[in-house]
Amino acid sequence: MRARALWLLAVLALTGCAAGPRGRAVYVLVDTSGSYVQAVPRAARIIRYLLGTLQPGDTIAVGRITSLSFTTKDRLVAVTLSRQPTRADAEKRMIAARVAAFVKAMHASRGTRYTDISGALLEAGRFLASIPAAHKDVIIVSDMRQDLPPGAVRRFALPLKGVDVFAVNVIKSHGEDVNPLRYLARMKRWQARVAGGGGRWILVHELGRLPALLHHPSEAHSRGIA
Amino acid sequence: MSVVLQDGAADPWLMALGVVVGMGVLYLARSPVRSAILILTGLLSRPFRIASHFLQKSASDLRARNRTVLLAQGQEDIGQRVEREFERVDVVVRRDLQGFPALQRKLLDEITAIEEDYRKSQEVPPAPPEWIRAVSPLLKMKPGPDRIVEGVLESLKRTVAKGQDMALGEYRRACQERHKRLSRALPFWRSVDATLKNVDKRLAGLNERAGALDTYMERYEQLIKKTDAIEHTLASSAFVQFFVAAFVLIVALGGTVINFHLIALPMSEMVGGGSYIGRFRTADVAALVIILVEATMGLFFMESLRITHLFPRIAHMTERMRKRFLMAAFGLLLAMASIEAALAFLRVQIAADNQALAVSLVAHKGPSLLSLNSWIPTAGQMALGFILPFALAFVAIPLESFVYAARTVGGMALVGLLRTTALVLHVTGRLIRYGGTMLTLVYDIVIFLPLVIERAVVSAPGRARPGLARSGRQG
Numbered sequence: 001m002r003a004r005a006l007w008l009l010a011v012l013a014l015t016g017c018a019a020g021p022r023g024r025a026v027y028v029l030v031d032t033s034g035s036y037v038q039a040v041p042r043a044a045r046i047i048r049y050l051l052g053t054l055q056p057g058d059t060i061a062v063g064r065i066t067s068l069s070f071t072t073k074d075r076l077v078a079v080t081l082s083r084q085p086t087r088a089d090a091e092k093r094m095i096a097a098r099v100a101a102f103v104k105a106m107h108a109s110r111g112t113r114y115t116d117i118s119g120a121l122l123e124a125g126r127f128l129a130s131i132p133a134a135h136k137d138v139i140i141v142s143d144m145r146q147d148l149p150p151g152a153v154r155r156f157a158l159p160l161k162g163v164d165v166f167a168v169n170v171i172k173s174h175g176e177d178v179n180p181l182r183y184l185a186r187m188k189r190w191q192a193r194v195a196g197g198g199g200r201w202i203l204v205h206e207l208g209r210l211p212a213l214l215h216h217p218s219e220a221h222s223r224g225i226a
Numbered sequence: 227m228s229v230v231l232q233d234g235a236a237d238p239w240l241m242a243l244g245v246v247v248g249m250g251v252l253y254l255a256r257s258p259v260r261s262a263i264l265i266l267t268g269l270l271s272r273p274f275r276i277a278s279h280f281l282q283k284s285a286s287d288l289r290a291r292n293r294t295v296l297l298a299q300g301q302e303d304i305g306q307r308v309e310r311e312f313e314r315v316d317v318v319v320r321r322d323l324q325g326f327p328a329l330q331r332k333l334l335d336e337i338t339a340i341e342e343d344y345r346k347s348q349e350v351p352p353a354p355p356e357w358i359r360a361v362s363p364l365l366k367m368k369p370g371p372d373r374i375v376e377g378v379l380e381s382l383k384r385t386v387a388k389g390q391d392m393a394l395g396e397y398r399r400a401c402q403e404r405h406k407r408l409s410r411a412l413p414f415w416r417s418v419d420a421t422l423k424n425v426d427k428r429l430a431g432l433n434e435r436a437g438a439l440d441t442y443m444e445r446y447e448q449l450i451k452k453t454d455a456i457e458h459t460l461a462s463s464a465f466v467q468f469f470v471a472a473f474v475l476i477v478a479l480g481g482t483v484i485n486f487h488l489i490a491l492p493m494s495e496m497v498g499g500g501s502y503i504g505r506f507r508t509a510d511v512a513a514l515v516i517i518l519v520e521a522t523m524g525l526f527f528m529e530s531l532r533i534t535h536l537f538p539r540i541a542h543m544t545e546r547m548r549k550r551f552l553m554a555a556f557g558l559l560l561a562m563a564s565i566e567a568a569l570a571f572l573r574v575q576i577a578a579d580n581q582a583l584a585v586s587l588v589a590h591k592g593p594s595l596l597s598l599n600s601w602i603p604t605a606g607q608m609a610l611g612f613i614l615p616f617a618l619a620f621v622a623i624p625l626e627s628f629v630y631a632a633r634t635v636g637g638m639a640l641v642g643l644l645r646t647t648a649l650v651l652h653v654t655g656r657l658i659r660y661g662g663t664m665l666t667l668v669y670d671i672v673i674f675l676p677l678v679i680e681r682a683v684v685s686a687p688g689r690a691r692p693g694l695a696r697s698g699r700q701g
Contacts, residue, residue: 023500048587057500083498085491085576089583096587 025059025133026050027124029117031142032064037111042169043141044103046210050139051096053214056081056088059131062099063120065142066112067149070119076102078127117146118154118193125159125197136163137214138199143171144190160199166213168204252669253676260666267662274655281648285641292637293457297449299630300460304446311442315435322428333421336414343411347404358389461634468631474624482517485566485614488607489513492572517618520562524619526555534626563615570611574604 028050030043047062054060061078063069077095081088121138128136138160144167148154167190176183191201204210252259365383448456493516494509501508529540530552543551670677 022502052584052587055500056494056498081500083500084495085499086495086579088499089579092583093586 020134021132022134023055023058024135024137025061025128025131026054026137026139027061027063027128029063029065029069029120029124029138029140029142031115031117031140032066032106032109032111033115033147034111034113035115035145036143036171037106037109039141039169039171040106041103042207044099046139046141046168046207047099048096049211051092053211054081054088054092056083056085059133060095061124061127062095062102063123065115065117065120065140067114067116068119068152069116070123072123074120075123075127080131114149114152115142115145115147116149116152116154117142117144118148118156118158119152121158121160121165121194121197122154122156125163125199128163129159129161138163138165139168139210140165141168143173144186145173158193158197158199160194160197163199164202165194165199166202166204166210168210169207170203246675249673249676252673253680256669256673259669263662263665263669267658267665271655271658271662274651274658278648278651278655281644281651285644285648288637288644289641292634292641293452295637296457296460296464296634297452299634300456301446301449304442304449308439308442308446311435311439315432315439318428318432318435322431329421329425333418336418336421340411340414340418343407343414347407347411358386361386461638464631464634467627468635471624471628471631475621475628478618478621478624481614481617482521484610485517485618486510486513488573488611488614489516489566489569491576492569495572495576516562516566520559520566520615521618521621523555523559523562524615525622525625527552527559527619528622530555534622536622536626536629559615559619563612566611566615567608568611570607571604574607 028043028047030040031037032040047060050060057080059078059080062076064074064076066074077098079091079095081091117140121140124138128138146154167187170187172183176186187203191203194201202213204213361382365379365386367379445456490510490513493513494507497508497512499507499509503511525534525536526540528534529537530548532541532548535541540548540551
C-alpha cells in the first residue's frame with residue numbers, strides 16, 4: 001500500500017514536471033519617437049487592458065522604443081506577478097500607476113529623434129527567452145517606421161522563436177495612403193524579419209480585435225493579417 | 227474451367243466436358259471433403275460452445291453467490307431491525323411497565339376506598355321507635371266528651387308527631403351522608419378509569435411493537451428457509467435503494483461542486499494561483515482534497531455514531547475508544563468547516579479586490595472601494611462554507627446504501643451480461659456447426675448429377691445395398 005502511494009506520488013511529480021512551463025509573458029513596446037509620441041496614451045490603454053487579463057504568475061514588461069532601444073534603461077516595468085492573487089493585484093496597481101506616470105511624462109515630451117524598432121525587438125526577444133512561459137507575446141505599439149541613427153547596425157536575426165508579435169495601431173504615412181503598395185511592402189518586410197527570427201507576425205488593424213487575437217493568435221496568423 | 231476460343235466465344239461442348247469432369251472430380255473427393263468440412267466446423271464451433279458453457283456456469287455460480295450475499299445482507303438487515311424493535315420494547319417496558327406495581331397498588335387502594343364508601347352508603351337509617359306503632363290505635367280513637375281524655379290524646383298526637391319529625395330528620399341526615407360518600411367516591415372512579423385507560427394505551431403500544439416483531443420474525447424465518455419470494459423481495463428492495471441512493475448522491479455531488487467553487491479561488495491565495503500538478507491547477511486540487519477530507523471525516527463521524535457500518539474496525543471499537551474517535555472526527559470536521567468559512571470570507575475579499583482593480587484599470591483611476599462593505603453576501607458565503615461540510619457528512623448514509631445495493635445490482639447486471647454473452651456464443655457455435663452441414667448439402671447440390679447416377683445404380687434391380695445384404699444374411 002505504501003509502495004503504491006509512493007508510485008502515485010512519483011507519477012504525479014513526473015507529470016507535473018513533464019507539463020512544462022505555463023502562463024504568459026508579454027512585452028509591450030511603446031514607440032516614443034517624435035512621429036508617434038502622441039499615441040502613447042493609446043498604448044497605456046492597451047497595457048491597462050493586459051493587466052486586467054494577466055493571471056498570477058504571468059510576466060509583463062513595458063519598454064520604450066527610442067533612438068537606440070537595445071538597452072534595459074528604456075524598460076519601464078518588468079514584473080513576474082506573484083502567485084498569490086491579492087499580491088498580484090497590488091503589483092498590477094503599481095504597474096498601472098507607473099504607466100500612468102510615464103504617459104504624463106510623455107505628454108510634455110517631443111519624443112526621440114530616431115526610432116530603433118529592431119533594437120527594441122532584440123531586447124524584448126532576449127527578455128522573453130529568459131522567462132519560462134507557455135505563451136510569449138510582444139505587443140508593439142508603433143508606426144513601424146524604423147529610423148536609425150548614424151552608425152547603428154541592426155542587420156541581425158531577431159531572437160523571437162515561439163513569440164507572437166502583435167503590431168498595433170500602425171499609422172500610415174502621408175505617402176502610403178497615396179500608394180498603399182509602399183505600406184504593404186513595409187509590413188511584409190517586418191513580417192519576414194519576425195518570421196526569420198522564429199516568431200509569428202500578426203498585424204492588428206482594429207484595436208478592438210486585440211483581445212480576441214491575444215487569446216487565439218493561431219487564427220490570426222493563419223489569415224496573415226487581422 | 228471455362229474454355230475460350232480465339233475469337234472470345236466459349237465452346238459449349240468443351241464447357242460441358244469441363245463441367246462433367248469437374249463434377250466427377252468433386253464426386254470422387256466428396257467423402258474426404260465432407261469429413262473435412264464437418265471436422266473443421268466442429269473444431270471452430272467447439273471453442274464457442276466451451277466458452278458458452280463456461281460463462282453459463284460462471285453465471286450460475288455468480289447468481290448463487292449473489293443469492294448468498296443478498297440473503298446474508300437481508301438477514302443482517304432483519305437482525306438489526308429485530309434488535310432495534312427489542313430495544314424499543316425494552317424502552318416501552320422500562321418506561322411504562324416498571325411502575326406497574328405502584329400502579330396496581332394505587333388501583334387496589336382506590337378500589338378499596340370505593341368499596342368502603344359503597345358499603346357505608348348502603349347502611350339503612352334507624353326505623354321509627356316501636357312505641358309509635360303501639361300507640362297509633364289510640365290516636366285513631368275519636369275524642370269523647372271527656373276533656374281529660376281529649377287532652378291526653380292531643381298530648382299523645384303531639385308527641386307522636388314530634389317523634390316522626392325526629393325520625394324523618396334522622397333519615398334525611400342519613401341520606402345526606404350517603405350522598406356525600408357517593409360523591410366522594412366519584413373522583414376515585416374517575417381516577418380508576420383514567421389509570422385503566424393509561425394502562426390500555428401502554429399495552430396497545432406494546433402490542434404494536436409485538437406485531438412488528440412478528441412481521442420481522444416471519445421474514446427472518448423465510449430468510450432462513452431461503453425462499454424465492456424473499457429473494458425477489460430483497461432484490462427489488464436493493465434496486466429501489468440503488469436508485470434512491472444514486473439520486474441522493476447526485477444531489478450531494480451538486481453540493482460538492484458548489485463547495486468546490488466556493489473555496490477554489492481562495493485556495494489560490496494559499497497554494498499559489500499559477501502552479502500546476504500535471505494538467506490541473508494546484509489550487510483546484512487542494513480545494514478538492516479539502517472537500518474529500520471533509521467527506522471522509524463525515525464518514526468517520528457517521529461510523530462513530532453507528533449510523534453507518536462501512537468500517538468494521540470502527541464498529542468493533544470499545545465504547546470509550548469509539549467516543550474518543552467520535553470526538554476526534556467531529557473536531558476535525560468542525561475545524562474544516564471553520565477553515566471553509568474563513569476561505570469563503572477570503573473569496574469575497576479577493577473577488578472585491580479583483581473588481582476594484584478592474585474598475586481602476588478601466589477608469590484609469592485609483593483603486594475604487596465600490597460597495598465592498600456589503601456584509602450580506604459575505605455572511606451568506608461564510609455560512610454556506612460552514613454548513614456544507616456538515617451537510618456533506620450525511621452523504622455517508624446514502625453512500626452506504628449505494629455500496630450495498632450496488633453489490634446486488636452490479637452482481638445481477640453481471641449475471642445478465644454473462645448469460646447474454648453465453649447465449650451469443652452458443653448461437654454462434656451452433657451457426658458454425660450448422661453452417662458446416664449446410665456446406666456439405668451445397669456440395670451435394672453441386673455434384674447432384676453423379677449422386678443421381680449413383681442412386682440409380684445402387685437401386686437398380688439385382689443389386690442390393692451392402693448394408694441391406696448384410697442384414698439379410700444375418701436375418
